[in-house]
Amino acid sequence: MFASDPSKNIAIPKLPKEIEFLSDIALNLWWTWNPRGKNLFKLINPYLWKESSHNPIKMLNALSQEDIAALTEDETFMKEYQYVHALFRDYMQDSRVYAEEEPLPVAYFCAEYGLHHSVPIYSGGLGFLAGDILKESSDMGLPLVGIGFMYAQGYVRQVIGSDGWQNGTNETIDKDNAPIERVLDENGNHFTIQVPFIDPPVYTSVWKINVGRVTLYLLDTDVEQNDPWDRGISSHLYVPDMNQRLRQQIVLGIGGYRVLEELGIKYSILHLNEGHPAFALFERVRSFIEDEKMSLEEAIEKVKETSVFTTHTPLQAATDVYSFDMMSNYFRDYWQRLGLSKDQFFSFGINPDAPNAGFNMTVLGLKMCHQRNAVSKKHSEVTKEIWKDVFAMDDKENVPIEYVTNGVHIPTWLSDELTRTYDKVLGEQWQHLEDEEAVWSRVEEIEAEKIWNMHYTNKVRLVNFVRERVRQKWSNEGIDPLVAMAEGVMLDPDILTIGFARRMTSYKRPNLILHDLERLEKIVNNSDRPVQIIFTGKAHPSDNPGKKMIQNIFKVAQNPRFKGRIAFIEDYGEEVAKYLVRGVDVWLNNPKIPMEACGTSGMKASLNGTLHFSGLDGWWPEGYTGENGWKIGEETSDDSRDANAIYDTLENEIVPLFYRTGKESFPKAWAEKMKKAIMSISPHFSARRMMKDYLEMFYVPISKKIKE
Ligand SMILES: *Cc1c(COP(=O)(O)O)cnc(C)c1O
Numbered sequence: 001m002f003a004s005d006p007s008k009n010i011a012i013p014k015l016p017k018e019i020e021f022l023s024d025i026a027l028n029l030w031w032t033w034n035p036r037g038k039n040l041f042k043l044i045n046p047y048l049w050k051e052s053s054h055n056p057i058k059m060l061n062a063l064s065q066e067d068i069a070a071l072t073e074d075e076t077f078m079k080e081y082q083y084v085h086a087l088f089r090d091y092m093q094d095s096r097v098y099a100e101e102e103p104l105p106v107a108y109f110c111a112e113y114g115l116h117h118s119v120p121i122y123s124g125g126l127g128f129l130a131g132d133i134l135k136e137s138s139d140m141g142l143p144l145v146g147i148g149f150m151y152a153q154g155y156v157r158q159v160i161g162s163d164g165w166q167n168g169t170n171e172t173i174d175k176d177n178a179p180i181e182r183v184l185d186e187n188g189n190h191f192t193i194q195v196p197f198i199d200p201p202v203y204t205s206v207w208k209i210n211v212g213r214v215t216l217y218l219l220d221t222d223v224e225q226n227d228p229w230d231r232g233i234s235s236h237l238y239v240p241d242m243n244q245r246l247r248q249q250i251v252l253g254i255g256g257y258r259v260l261e262e263l264g265i266k267y268s269i270l271h272l273n274e275g276h277p278a279f280a281l282f283e284r285v286r287s288f289i290e291d292e293k294m295s296l297e298e299a300i301e302k303v304k305e306t307s308v309f310t311t312h313t314p315l316q317a318a319t320d321v322y323s324f325d326m327m328s329n330y331f332r333d334y335w336q337r338l339g340l341s342k343d344q345f346f347s348f349g350i351n352p353d354a355p356n357a358g359f360n361m362t363v364l365g366l367k368m369c370h371q372r373n374a375v376s377k378k379h380s381e382v383t384k385e386i387w388k389d390v391f392a393m394d395d396k397e398n399v400p401i402e403y404v405t406n407g408v409h410i411p412t413w414l415s416d417e418l419t420r421t422y423d424k425v426l427g428e429q430w431q432h433l434e435d436e437e438a439v440w441s442r443v444e445e446i447e448a449e450k451i452w453n454m455h456y457t458n459k460v461r462l463v464n465f466v467r468e469r470v471r472q473k474w475s476n477e478g479i480d481p482l483v484a485m486a487e488g489v490m491l492d493p494d495i496l497t498i499g500f501a502r503r504m505t506s507y508k509r510p511n512l513i514l515h516d517l518e519r520l521e522k523i524v525n526n527s528d529r530p531v532q533i534i535f536t537g538k539a540h541p542s543d544n545p546g547k548k549m550i551q552n553i554f555k556v557a558q559n560p561r562f563k564g565r566i567a568f569i570e571d572y573g574e575e576v577a578k579y580l581v582r583g584v585d586v587w588l589n590n591p592k593i594p595m596e597a598c599g600t601s602g603m604k605a606s607l608n609g610t611l612h613f614s615g616l617d618g619w620w621p622e623g624y625t626g627e628n629g630w631k632i633g634e635e636t637s638d639d640s641r642d643a644n645a646i647y648d649t650l651e652n653e654i655v656p657l658f659y660r661t662g663k664e665s666f667p668k669a670w671a672e673k674m675k676k677a678i679m680s681i682s683p684h685f686s687a688r689r690m691m692k693d694y695l696e697m698f699y700v701p702i703s704k705k706i707k708e
Contacts, residue, residue, distance in 0.1 A: 120155030138212030164554030253279030275361030462583025490564025499584030515643030609674030
């Protein structure tokens with residue numbers, strides 16, 4: 001009934017007074033990382049909760065007024081509602097301070113955010129990092145706002161055909177059935193601005209998502225004022241057409257900057273996550289010149305001093321580069337307005353290693369921000385090497401790029417079982433102290449059998465989840481039995497289980513473990529000590545080699561020779577990731593070194609006690625102690641050598657440890673190793689530690705400088 005009424009900022013039924021705050025809870029993603037919050041919605045109607053894909057707005061809209069009225073009569077529900085509301089209120093009003101000094105407000109720009117499956121506006125790791133940064137900033141009460149896109153078709157649902165070939169369908173977001181709100185202007189209309197400097201004009205409206213105490217503003221060009229081509233600017237992530245992609249990044253950087261200004265949102269620090277939003281830097285220069293009457297030189301200097309740029313790529317080729325002609329089309333008037341010549345303007349984006357290639361967004365970020373960071377120690381070495389010419393240095397040592405190793409938002413990724421156990425064992429304050437080794441050292445006190453039993457519960461959940469999905473497909477679509485087998489119906493929770501879940505692309509080498517099928521077969525089919533492997537991940541729609549790798553895995557999975565012990569799970573996303581990081585025994589990661597900038601899925605696994613088995617790339621050289629997981633091979637990559645290293649470690653260490661049960665009815669030594677992983681990895685690879693690094697290295701020093 002509220003659908004498409006632009007004067008309503010949300011589409012949600014009117015709730016009785018007794019439960020009026022249920023809509024506040026539903027419209028704040030806080031509940032997604034609080035077990036009691038999740039449970040509250042499940043209590044309303046477990047069937048609809050599942051049907052709505054855990055989207056409280058969709059579920060509430062599916063209830064009749066009678067159903068809603070009945071809730072107020074339900075004593076169990078009302079008690080839980082009041083309790084959860086009290087928790088929520090307490091969280092929103094918390095005034096704990098985590099930084100030595102409160103930083104000035106930060107505007108955080110990113111092209112994607114991975115928050116929850118009810119808001120599918122992400123494609124992968126970059127988005128989950130940004131999502132975890134917003135959640136952690138909320139937990140820490142940091143003054144930060146996010147800017148991104150409300151992609152109408154943000155999510156590519158992966159469907160694997162019976163031939164193993166990946167097909168994708170773009171899912172359209174029903175904006176009136178998602179936990180998002182329209183931002184309204186003073187007349188009660190959907191707030192919309194004209195993006196500066198695009199001719200003919202492009203308009204963008206603005207949505208918001210509450211992420212605890214942090215607000216994420218999302219731009220949407222799908223508005224009536226725009227012609228169809230412009231409406232599509234924000235329809236997909238990273239559109240392949242370079243001209244449209246440039247327009248997308250102008251809307252994100254310049255439009256996003258303008259939106260914050262027009263909404264009156266004050267911030268002093270600009271943080272750009274990757275090069276996509278880097279045009280915001282120019283808009284910041286313009287606003288300093290025109291609104292604060294600075295000279296061009298002063299404005300540029302101030303932008304450099306107050307902006308942070310984070311790079312995530314280990315390859316120059318993976319950055320966005322726009323031809324000078326294309327840039328001139330859009331920026332000709334702009335550089336004049338800034339008082340720059342064409343050459344001066346382009347100099348900010350020229351890569352000395354490829355000066356004629358065009359305007360490089362990463363170079364812009366590196367040149368216009370004095371605070372620059374890579375996302376792991378190892379990645380900073382690579383980053384310094386590939387960009388040293390931007391800083392006119394022969395030797396990478398002094399290249400001014402630091403690193404802040406990524407971390408993960410613990411309440412989001414930790415299983416409910418472990419959360420409840422930690423509440424008892426680590427002390428009530430543990431979530432406030434989650435980057436402290438001393439707090440985690442108390443995991444030692446948890447009995448190995450208890451850790452194992454919690455893990456086993458999650459393993460059974462994973463297997464049931466996989467089988468249930470195949471059952472649905474089997475009964476709804478009548479799929480080929482061989483497809484059902486390849487998708488995991490034969491999985492067994494008692495078998496040592498390896499998970500491989502990530503983007504299916506060449507440098508991640510998803511096929512590496514299939515390198516020697518004879519040898520793998522012996523490992524998988526060892527009659528006393530069998531092994532199963534679960535693969536999942538999407539190939540980029542235009543990445544045919546990636547799709548071929550999926551097809552290859554799917555064929556192997558269908559081969560009776562592997563007895564249904566190799567499976568490929570369709571449609572990897574946040575929900576599948578949660579089941580997997582908690583439910584498999586071993587998390588396999590074998591990228592071509594040094595191509596993995598950081599990697600975060602292994603952190604999510606480790607904090608749940610899922611043991612990381614990885615090449616020494618990304619974060620693993622910082623995380624690996626010799627006791628909390630395993631390494632693969634050397635610091636460089638050779639397929640054959642690395643595959644053999646995987647088989648050797650499996651045969652000699654991993655399989656024997658898992659099946660060495662001794663007198664106990666569970667793998668005790670394994671469970672002890674799980675505890676070591678949890679204790680050594682959780683504090684250091686938490687989003688709390690990461691945000692404290694950003695605070696100490698960048699946000700607080702910048703704030704001090706501004707206040708001087
Ligand atoms: C954490 C996560 C990622 C990023 O993990 P990597 O280790 O960088 O591959 C990607 N996709 C999903 C769904 C995730 O949860």
